[in-house]
Amino acid sequence: MVRRVKRRMEISIHILDDIFSNKHRKQLIKDYKSVSFLDTELRESTVNLALNEKYRSSCTYIVDSFEKNTGIKLILKNAWISRSTRTTAIFHNHENYDLGCVYYMKTQPLIRNSGTMFRFPDGDRLFKAPQNSAILFPANLTHSVPPQFLPLSRYTLAMELNVDNRRD
16 A cells, blocks of 8 residues: 655555664663553553653654655654553554554564554555564554454554655
8 A cells, every 4th residue: 555645755664673672672661651541451651752751762763764764754743652452453543644653662473463454445454563663654544453352461652753845
């Protein structure tokens, strides 16, 4: 699936592997506990982590990595952490933004929750992305956490981005 953005450039789904050291990845998971969370089965941070000193540099590093990979200048607008357990698919999109990004801090690969499920006209498709990887995709693509019925946690850092159309 390809989407044209404001610059008339084609954007596809990109996956980057081995984003951080294992030590840094584990520290992100540990630090999430200091952020305010909703008390639901799908827990999301309630503050914009792009502005949080513990997460700002990690978000920026991921965005910079995708800029180098795609050649597209990006603007980070929002970021949050989700911890999901025993999820059923809740499909949604981020249509007010150009791109969405998910960094997989902790997944359970044996139960197939390493990645994001996308909804296409011909059916749903899982784009696999291992732990410590990130996926960048057009924000208007309808997507979901893959279904999971065991009480095992999955931690992701999600971001909403816009394409920077300013001329240098």
